[in-house]
Amino acid sequence: MATIQKFKVIKMACFLGLFGAFMGLVFGIISTIILLIVPDVITSLAFIKIWQILIGLPIGYGVLMFIAGLIFIPLVNLTLKIIKGIDLDLDLIESTSAGKSIASIANEKKEIKPVIKYPVKSAKDSSPLPQMTNSKTTAQNPVLKTPIKPTI
Numbered sequence: 001m002a003t004i005q006k007f008k009v010i011k012m013a014c015f016l017g018l019f020g021a022f023m024g025l026v027f028g029i030i031s032t033i034i035l036l037i038v039p040d041v042i043t044s045l046a047f048i049k050i051w052q053i054l055i056g057l058p059i060g061y062g063v064l065m066f067i068a069g070l071i072f073i074p075l076v077n078l079t080l081k082i083i084k085g086i087d088l089d090l091d092l093i094e095s096t097s098a099g100k101s102i103a104s105i106a107n108e109k110k111e112i113k114p115v116i117k118y119p120v121k122s123a124k125d126s127s128p129l130p131q132m133t134n135s136k137t138t139a140q141n142p143v144l145k146t147p148i149k150p151t152i
Contacts, residue, residue, distance in 0.1 A: 002089075022058070
């Protein structure tokens with residue numbers, strides 16, 4: 001059983017703002033279709049253009065819902081504090097491709113082993129690479145025991 005104790009105000013206000021913008025877009029599309037179907041509405045609302053509806057409604061709804069979120073989410077948090085949260089019954093068992101539940105995967109402890117690309121000697125065993133005297137000599141890499149060919 002999970003309990004919602006409070007909501008983060010800015011995150012919820014942003015969510016409500018985006019939800020309001022989506023609602024405004026849907027209402028704008030519906031009202032545009034109504035304006036195009038019913039000819040009497042177009043003559044009475046000649047000053048409103050279709051692009052103003054399709055842009056104005058999403059922006060207006062988004063801004064209003066964001067402001068409403070900023071005002072009402074603290075009130076919701078106060079209410080949740082008074083009633084000591086809302087109880088939720090969550091079912092966390094979902095099947096994965098291997099047939100294990102998410103809860104069982106979360107409970108498993110996996111040891112992460114580092115992948116060593118190159119064998120490394122300890123600091124005591126390592127010696128500095130020999131200096132190359134000219135371009136024709138090759139030195140040996142003490143770690144990999146392979147010749148180092150100079151590039152020209």
